[in-house]
Amino acid sequence: MQDDKEIIRRTLSGEKDAFEMIIRKYQSPVFNYIGRAVGDHQTALEFTQDIFVKTYASLASFDHQYKFKTWLFKIASNYLIDYWRKKKLLTVSIDQSLSPDDDRPRIQLSSPHRNAEEQLEMDELRKKIESALEKVPPELRELFIWRHINGLSYKEMAQIKNIPMGTVKNRVFQAKELIRSHLEDKL
Amino acid sequence: MRCLKIHQIHEYLENQMPAPQKEECEAHLQVCARCRRLFEDRRRFHAASYTLPELKLPENFALQVMAKIKSGESFSAKWFWLSIGSAILVFFLLTGMTLVRFGPLESWIRLMQSFAGMFQQGALTLMKGLKVIMAFFQAAAGFINLILEKLGSLASLVPPETPFLVIAVFILMTAALILGRSRKSSLGENE
Numbered sequence: 001m002q003d004d005k006e007i008i009r010r011t012l013s014g015e016k017d018a019f020e021m022i023i024r025k026y027q028s029p030v031f032n033y034i035g036r037a038v039g040d041h042q043t044a045l046e047f048t049q050d051i052f053v054k055t056y057a058s059l060a061s062f063d064h065q066y067k068f069k070t071w072l073f074k075i076a077s078n079y080l081i082d083y084w085r086k087k088k089l090l091t092v093s094i095d096q097s098l099s100p101d102d103d104r105p106r107i108q109l110s111s112p113h114r115n116a117e118e119q120l121e122m123d124e125l126r127k128k129i130e131s132a133l134e135k136v137p138p139e140l141r142e143l144f145i146w147r148h149i150n151g152l153s154y155k156e157m158a159q160i161k162n163i164p165m166g167t168v169k170n171r172v173f174q175a176k177e178l179i180r181s182h183l184e185d186k187l
Numbered sequence: 188m189r190c191l192k193i194h195q196i197h198e199y200l201e202n203q204m205p206a207p208q209k210e211e212c213e214a215h216l217q218v219c220a221r222c223r224r225l226f227e228d229r230r231r232f233h234a235a236s237y238t239l240p241e242l243k244l245p246e247n248f249a250l251q252v253m254a255k256i257k258s259g260e261s262f263s264a265k266w267f268w269l270s271i272g273s274a275i276l277v278f279f280l281l282t283g284m285t286l287v288r289f290g291p292l293e294s295w296i297r298l299m300q301s302f303a304g305m306f307q308q309g310a311l312t313l314m315k316g317l318k319v320i321m322a323f324f325q326a327a328a329g330f331i332n333l334i335l336e337k338l339g340s341l342a343s344l345v346p347p348e349t350p351f352l353v354i355a356v357f358i359l360m361t362a363a364l365i366l367g368r369s370r371k372s373s374l375g376e377n378e
Contacts, residue, residue, distance in 0.1 A: 019256070023249040028241065035242040044242070052252045053259065125235040148236045169203075173194050180232055 004068035012059060019059075023052050026069070029150050030076055036145045037080055039134050047083070051076045066159070073152070074160045077142065084138050125183075132182035136175055143168060144175035191215060191222045193229070200233045 002021060010018040030051060035044035055075050062071055133141055146152040146160075154172075158165040191199075191212060198204045199212050216223050245251070 016257070017253070020249050020253050023252050027244055027248055027252075031244050031248075032242050036239075041242075045244075045248075048244075048248075049252050049255060053255055056256050057259075122231075122235050122238075125231065126239055129232075129236050130239065144236075149239055173197055176197060176232070176236070177193065179236070180229075183232075 005064055008059060008062060008064075008068065011056075019056055022055075022068075026072055027052075030072065032149050033073070033076060033142075033145050034080070036130075036133060036149060037138065037142055038083070047079060051079050054079065067156070070156055070159050073146070073150075073156075077160060080138070080142065128183050129179060132179045135182050136178050140171055140175035140178065143171050144179070147172050189215075190219060191225065193225070196222075196226050196229045197233075199226075200229060 004022065004025075007018050007021050011022075027048065031044060031048045034047045034051070035041065038044050038047065051072075055072055058075070062068065133144070136144065143157060143161075146157050147154075152160075154165050154168050157168045157172075161168065195204070195212065199209060204212065216226055
């Protein structure tokens with residue numbers, strides 16, 4: 001697959017169809033982010049379309065010293081902030097940050113004794129997480145999605161939101177515990 | 188090691204914990220049932236949350252977006268040409284209306300008349316401006332005359348030989364200046 005910056009250069013030099021490669025590469029991460037954030041399939045489809053159209057329109061202003069993925073998620077995040085602002089949703093308080101340490105999510109998912117029963121239990125848990133996610137404040141939800149669904153690193157998330165990495169970690173932690181508390185409510 | 192804090196469990200599960208601390212953590216989990224329960228709970232949560240099902244997009248999504256991008260571009264291009272076309276249309280419409288209303292010859296005459304009117308108006312404005320300038324100069328001349336009259340009355344107080352003295356002083360000063368300069372230049376040549 002071609003480098004993002006090369007595709008952008010081609011698009012800007014008049015080869016407009018090259019942008020389709022960018023869409024194909026990032027459509028799923030953006031749609032999964034937006035879909036989980038707004039919780040409605042049709043709205044998510046419209047928003048994702050708009051985000052790509054917006055990205056195309058402002059492509060000339062892309063600063064090549066940054067990663068395209070980070071820039072794209074920033075556009076998507078700002079788009080959602082506008083949406084949430086229009087819906088007049090509340091933001092959340094921010095606790096003190098943890099020590100900065102960055103890495104991509106590499107969790108120990110495998111359980112030594114996985115069986116069909118546990119698989120069923122997992123599916124059930126996933127459904128509960130999905131519905132609990134809707135109850136989490138947008139700012140925390142967004143970071144949780146980026147980390148757990150889009151697989152962004154804490155560093156990337158900090159760059160997109162323009163906040164310290166420790167703050168990002170702390171908010172992701174808050175989001176996880178909040179979702180977990182909603183799961184407990186359901187039990 | 189003390190009992191694990193919740194954020195430490197998350198750090199462990201996300202592989203964010205330094206190796207020595209991780210070992211301590213594992214050793215503690217071997218002996219503490221409470222922490223083991225908490226850990227197992229978060230492990231299951233992590234395992235589920237990191238493997239949430241992917242939301243599927245329509246097959247032709249990228250093509251749809253590209254079509255939207257292109258239609259947006261053609262829309263703005265369309266608007267550009269539409270506005271140019273409208274301007275041309277308005278121009279011809281107005282010209283046509285004038286021709287129909289007055290006829291070709293009459294419209295030309297009217298055009299010339301309007302030009303003549305403009306020139307006439309311009310000349311009148313210019314004349315008015317000149318009158319103002321003339322009035323200004325007349326006032327200035329009157330003021331200068333008044334000053335000269337005053338000076339004339341002052342002249343009676345001055346002795347009659349004064350002008351000759353002034354002229355003599357002026358000639359002497361000029362001569363001294365010329366001599367001084369020629370001397371300076373000759374010194375410069377010698378150096």
